[in-house]
Amino acid sequence: MALNNNIEALLDKYFEGETSLQEENVLKEYFTQTDVPQHLEQYQAMFAYFAQNKKEKAPQNIQVKPSKKSWNISWLPKVAVVLLLLAIGYAIYPKGISKAEKKEAQIAFLETQKALKLISQNLNKGNVAVAYLDEFEISKKKIFKK
Amino acid sequence: MNEEEFLKIVLPFKDKLFRLAKRYLISHDAAQDATQDVLLKLWLNRSKITMYKNVEAFAMTMVKNKCLDELKLKNAQNLKIVHSNYKDENSNLSKETETNDSISIVEKLINELPEKQRIIIQLRDVEQYTFEEIGKILEIKQTAIRVSLSRARKTIRQKLIKYHNYGIK
Structure with missing residues (x-):
């Protein structure tokens, strides 16, 4: 008491x-x-x-001595900008040609080649006619010279 | 001064710095940041540390100033520090003690006190500083400390009794 x-x-x-x-x-x-x-x-x-x-402790992740951690990070934004530009460039730029597109292009190429050949053959036909025309010219000259 | 010597000086009162910061800012994370900031400043000024007679009191004052700045900044931005970790803290406490939740009630009551009283309770009743040391840390007169301390203790008692009776009746 x-x-x-x-x-x-x-x-x-x-x-x-x-x-x-x-x-x-x-x-x-x-x-x-x-x-x-x-x-x-x-x-x-x-x-x-x-x-x-009184027993409450400060969190472990409080660094008492910070010097080691404090590496320079001033270059970080620059790197970020470059990466961003690259990303934008990649997004805007056409993607690589796909296989199907390649095949299509090949077919188109062959098709055109065929067409051009056809044209040239016909042109050659014309050549014969032109050669014949030449003959006509020669004989015409022969006649008119005299 | 090398790292080891610095740690030897700082480590013994690191937890006290954190607890004081937490009493000011309430938020666990904000207190962590403030403590980190003060320790960094101490490290950068480590050459001058030995000039101070009482490094601990000096560091505590730094925490006080840092926290007051922080609170002023928050006020200026019209932001209140959110007591987001109240619940978390309570569950921790009850897990640790398992006595009753009246201990966490005490924490709540203390944190509801005016800032100055709150801090004085922390420094005297938790950290057990002498009035002289508290005067040095807070840069106020000892008589003022006694008055605030008495007021704070009485408020806690009054509210505790209210809570206690409420539980019975």
């Missing part, structure tokens, strides 16, 4: 902000034990929280 009275006196002082660190430690110890009189129970959570919060 004497201890309880003492604790209550300390609590009064505590709430006035006049306890020393040692006295506050007495309170902390007292309230972390399990059996606390019912009328003081509400303070248990308070001191339990203080003790618990």
